[in-house]
Amino acid sequence: MKSYILKRLFLLVPTVLGVVTLVFFLIHMIPGDPVEVMLGETAQVADKEKLRRDLGLDNPLATQYADFLKGVFTADLGESFFYKKSVVKIIREKVPATLELALTSMLVAVLISIPIGIISAVKKHSFIDNSSMLMSLMGVSMPNFWLGPILIIIFSIQLGIFPVSGRDGFGSIVLPAITLGTALAAMLSRMTRSSMLDVIGEEYLTAVRAKGAPVRVVIVKHALKNAMIPVITIIGLQFGSLLSGAIITENVFSWQGLGTLFINSLQTRDYPLVQGCVLFFSLSYVLINLATDLVYAVVDPRIRY
Amino acid sequence: MLKGKLTVIGAVIVLAFMLVALFAPLLAPYDPNAIDLTGELGRPSAAHILGQDKLGRDILSRAIYGTRVSLFVGFTVVAISVVIGTFIGAVSGYKCGIYDMVIMRIIDVLLAFPGILLAIAITGVLGPNLRNVILALCAFGWVGYARLVRGQVLSIREREYVLSAKALGAKNLYIILWHILPNTLSPIIVTATFGVAGVILAESSLSFLGLGPQDVPTWGAMLNEGSQFLLFAPHVSFFPGIAIMLTILGFNFIGDGIRDHFDPKN
Numbered sequence: 395m396k397s398y399i400l401k402r403l404f405l406l407v408p409t410v411l412g413v414v415t416l417v418f419f420l421i422h423m424i425p426g427d428p429v430e431v432m433l434g435e436t437a438q439v440a441d442k443e444k445l446r447r448d449l450g451l452d453n454p455l456a457t458q459y460a461d462f463l464k465g466v467f468t469a470d471l472g473e474s475f476f477y478k479k480s481v482v483k484i485i486r487e488k489v490p491a492t493l494e495l496a497l498t499s500m501l502v503a504v505l506i507s508i509p510i511g512i513i514s515a516v517k518k519h520s521f522i523d524n525s526s527m528l529m530s531l532m533g534v535s536m537p538n539f540w541l542g543p544i545l546i547i548i549f550s551i552q553l554g555i556f557p558v559s560g561r562d563g564f565g566s567i568v569l570p571a572i573t574l575g576t577a578l579a580a581m582l583s584r585m586t587r588s589s590m591l592d593v594i595g596e597e598y599l600t601a602v603r604a605k606g607a608p609v610r611v612v613i614v615k616h617a618l619k620n621a622m623i624p625v626i627t628i629i630g631l632q633f634g635s636l637l638s639g640a641i642i643t644e645n646v647f648s649w650q651g652l653g654t655l656f657i658n659s660l661q662t663r664d665y666p667l668v669q670g671c672v673l674f675f676s677l678s679y680v681l682i683n684l685a686t687d688l689v690y691a692v693v694d695p696r697i698r699y
Numbered sequence: 700m701l702k703g704k705l706t707v708i709g710a711v712i713v714l715a716f717m718l719v720a721l722f723a724p725l726l727a728p729y730d731p732n733a734i735d736l737t738g739e740l741g742r743p744s745a746a747h748i749l750g751q752d753k754l755g756r757d758i759l760s761r762a763i764y765g766t767r768v769s770l771f772v773g774f775t776v777v778a779i780s781v782v783i784g785t786f787i788g789a790v791s792g793y794k795c796g797i798y799d800m801v802i803m804r805i806i807d808v809l810l811a812f813p814g815i816l817l818a819i820a821i822t823g824v825l826g827p828n829l830r831n832v833i834l835a836l837c838a839f840g841w842v843g844y845a846r847l848v849r850g851q852v853l854s855i856r857e858r859e860y861v862l863s864a865k866a867l868g869a870k871n872l873y874i875i876l877w878h879i880l881p882n883t884l885s886p887i888i889v890t891a892t893f894g895v896a897g898v899i900l901a902e903s904s905l906s907f908l909g910l911g912p913q914d915v916p917t918w919g920a921m922l923n924e925g926s927q928f929l930l931f932a933p934h935v936s937f938f939p940g941i942a943i944m945l946t947i948l949g950f951n952f953i954g955d956g957i958r959d960h961f962d963p964k965n
Contacts, residue, residue: 405807408804408807408808409804409807409808409811412804412805412807412808412811413808413811413812415808416808416812416817420820420821420824421824423821423824423825424824424825425825425826528705531705531948531951531952531955532944532948534947534951535896535944535947535948535951536944536947537900537903537904537907537922537940537943537944537947539903539904539907539919539922539923539926540922540936540939540940540943540944543922543925543926543929543933543936543940544937544940546929547929547933551929551930558929634813635813635814637813638813638814638815638816639814641816641819641908642904642907642908645908646926656819657819657908660819660820660823660824660910661909665824668820668823668824672812672816672817672820675812675813675816676811676812676813676816679811679812679813680811683811
């Protein structure tokens, strides 16, 4: 187990270095002169030179890369030329909003999907099972930039229950969380169902049933515990995806988090901020996935590395 | 039983959309870019079945032409990704050693970018047009196929029929092409079917964010334009959304059906 953890931590180094390198080259992919793209062709030569200096684009590529690497490890990703503030500081200000949305969406998805998955497995091929399977397929297929507006039309415009957009109190998070959590709920309910079906067919449950335990005890006490291991792994792995899924949902609901910041920075061609956002999203994703893998290895005693 | 029906429904949906894309000029009642300012945000009527957008353009005609972009991007990206991913994965799994290690690290790095983040960043940086959308989606699209094929090749390369071919003096390329790859086809087909749905969703997301093709109507961009008028004209967003959902649903139904068909448990 110890060697597995060490191996995973060791493998993290090239992955992180690769992510950082790719993010560094993002700004060098801009066709033509990046400074001209950012400031426009009509910008003054002096302004262009100043920006080139500020971004370090007048240095050789190797020096730029070394500076960028140093910046990543010292949490100094330069200054946003739109906000005139440190990139790290801006990102830090927006993280709580995105985290709040991702966590609430996760909660919504878990609360909806796990009971549905269990019922579907216990009542296999029943009307409930078939309808939930159909609903989950629809949930996976529904783009969140469409579901969001539909929810706004029904619950904000027609019924007036929740605000249309913004981040102001509990009511404002309900629709964004449902929008972001629907696809995950659909995936988790199918996962819970198939995992429960696998467990229900195992011999130890037949033994429990043979002892005369009531169905509720068999399912809740014995089956659920083991069936939940892969589901929990998926929940962990999907949390990183929720962070990136938030990019679109935040834009639909004008939720002032990292996703909205990322798209705004692309629109204003604020590339230091674009780099910062991509780096934050991908490094969080890597670390969350690593943590999930490690927790999975510790939690499931059947796994030997 | 239900799954079988859903596969047929999925096939019918996808076939219908393919026909719509193919015969778009014949089916569209109006020029999708024809502006009619007198019909701004017009509600569905006999003349305009799905209504009109903010410039009075016919939503049905634009949705019909939007089918072309979505399906073209979906099939093109998946085809390119399958070819690149299969080649890299097959060579990586067959050769092993340092080549495999380097490829796997590159794959790890690309998998470290969640969802369509990289595609958003690439199209945002390179500029919003059809070519860049395809490029951005292919940039990480091949990764899943490479990993899948590599895994399959690793398990197949030690099988007796492969060892026999080697013993008979067959060249590596011949063995990969004729003995190994045909046996990895079923998981590739399943993944590619779901992949088309994923790519269509990704393209629509990019278009929704204003990062898709600008010169042709796309479902995502139509939805984005409509989202500004939810209060007065919800129909502008509603119909393109239905089109996206139906297409994705169709491919997901087919993918589920094919997966079940190839699943040895069934």
